[in-house]
Amino acid sequence: xxxxxxxxxxxxxxxxxxxxxxxxxxxxxxGYLQCALVLQDPTRAEQLGRALGAQLKAHGSxxxxxxxxxxxxxxxxxxxALGVRAIFAERQEKVLALRRGFTLSTSxxxxxxxxxxxxxxxxxxxxxxxxxxxxxxVAAGSIIDRSGGTSNLGVPYHSLAALTxxxxxxxxxxxxxxxxxxTKPGSRV
Ligand code: ZN
Numbered sequence: 001x002x003x004x005x006x007x008x009x010x011x012x013x014x015x016x017x018x019x020x021x022x023x024x025x026x027x028x029x030x031g032y033l034q035c036a037l038v039l040q041d042p043t044r045a046e047q048l049g050r051a052l053g054a055q056l057k058a059h060g061s062x063x064x065x066x067x068x069x070x071x072x073x074x075x076x077x078x079x080x081a082l083g084v085r086a087i088f089a090e091r092q093e094k095v096l097a098l099r100r101g102f103t104l105s106t107s108x109x110x111x112x113x114x115x116x117x118x119x120x121x122x123x124x125x126x127x128x129x130x131x132x133x134x135x136x137x138v139a140a141g142s143i144i145d146r147s148g149g150t151s152n153l154g155v156p157y158h159s160l161a162a163l164t165x166x167x168x169x170x171x172x173x174x175x176x177x178x179x180x181x182x183t184k185p186g187s188r189v
Pocket of ligand 1: 020028029170173174175176177182
């Protein structure tokens with residue numbers, strides 16, 4: 001599945017809207033992305049996991065690690081495609097950690113999977129969780145790369161599609177300046 005096919009899957013699911021949006025942060029943007037809306041369909045989730053898994057297979061991992069919540073479903077689907085186990089890290093007192101009896105050891109070769117990489121911060125934190133447990137992180141992957149190539153994860157990184165959605169302060173928004181009406185994502189009109 002190439003970048004265009006991936007983004008079309010998102011558009012078909014209403015998971016990628018293009019226009020002029022007011023985000024929950026208050027910023028304005030030319031687009032709105034919500035991976036959960038495409039992943040709610042198990043067939044699409046499996047399809048995306050298979051496509052991402054195919055790009056990552058050569059790294060020879062034996063476990064997929066994802067940060068909760070965003071990485072859970074796609075991490076599980078990539079693990080299904082690779083035939084390896086899927087575990088996740090979650091925040092306890094703001095610190096990302098393995099819980100629920102999940103373990104990693106020095107023999108584990110980990111792939112870290114996210115839904116979207118924007119700054120790369122949570123991906124890097126997840127990589128550190130695996131390293132702290134003594135495991136080797138062989139690669140990282142996400143469905144969408146919103147980093148503009150700036151995520152700098154320190155391991156090979158694969159995504160199904162790159163997407164740049166600029167955000168603006170409302171008083172500096174060129175769409176507002178052009179007189180375009182702003183809408184809230186999710187509100188049907
Ligand atoms: Zn605006």
